[in-house]
């Protein structure tokens with residue numbers, strides 16, 4: 544029932560040849576600054592621009608044939624929606640994406656461009672989850688949630704699997720944390736490949752529900768947080784993700800929006816890589832000393848690169 548490393552391995556086989564094996568980057572400047580050896584897994588270069596493609600791809604590939612032909616549905620205005628739309632198109636599975644009426648036109652166009660049917664809802668008067676469930680039932684679609692699903696978790700874990708296959712043993716792994724799909728999947732892979740590794744989750748300061756949940760020993764719910772890390776504005780960890788995180792992680796730390804901007808600037812200036820604010824969480828924790836990295840070999844997942852160019856410009860100019 545619960546997800547294991549064997550599921551991550553199976554996911555790696557399913558998504559091979561569909562998802563990109565993204566590069567692992569290093570920077571002498573970053574190493575000099577932190578006194579560590581940092582290995583950055585560059586998911587901004589993943590298909591659809593974020594690791595979410597891994598979980599989407601695996602969840603769709605794992606469906607029985609009858610469910611594939613009926614199609615899948617997802618609700619999100621962010622990276623999960625793009626990932627489902629694109630992964631569905633590549634596997635010839637019809638997709639329906641439920642998006643808010645005021646979603647940026649460019650995102651709606653991109654989602655339609657991947658071949659998805661976009662169903663629009665009013666974010667002030669309608670419950671997108673209820674709408675998606677109704678559509679799923681009426682049309683026999685399979686609902687694929689953004690993080691709290693075994694096949695999604697297993698797919699996300701392939702990011703750490705590939706990273707450690709390439710770097711060899713690591714002392715520490717830093718992973719950003721929203722609902723915990725990425726962190727729980729990566730923790731399963733890292734624990735299996737490097738049993739002594741210390742795994743940390745990194746959240747925005749304004750939304751530390753994961754940190755609170757670890758401290759309390761149960762899932763803590765918070766109001767929607769305000770942070771530029773728009774991929775980590777979840778209000779609670781999942782039923783599947785929390786037990787894995789609780790078992791495997793050494794701690795959860797937080798970073799501020801200003802620290803995220805400093806990290807974004809570093810990646811653009813020094814590494815020529817566009818990393819979205821959420822994607823900078825783990826790196827910012829290393830750069831700012833939120834976790835003690837000096838003298839260690841540290842894996843860092845850069846989770847995505849989908850930031851509006853105008854917003855990127857504003858962050859960098861500030």
Ligand SMILES: *Cc1c(COP(=O)(O)O)cnc(C)c1O
Nearest residue numbers: 622721722723724725774846847
């Ligand atoms: C979704 C997302 C996250 C958070 O992932 P979870 O699995 O919800 O913890 C982090 N970064 C990016 C770029 C994302 O799209």
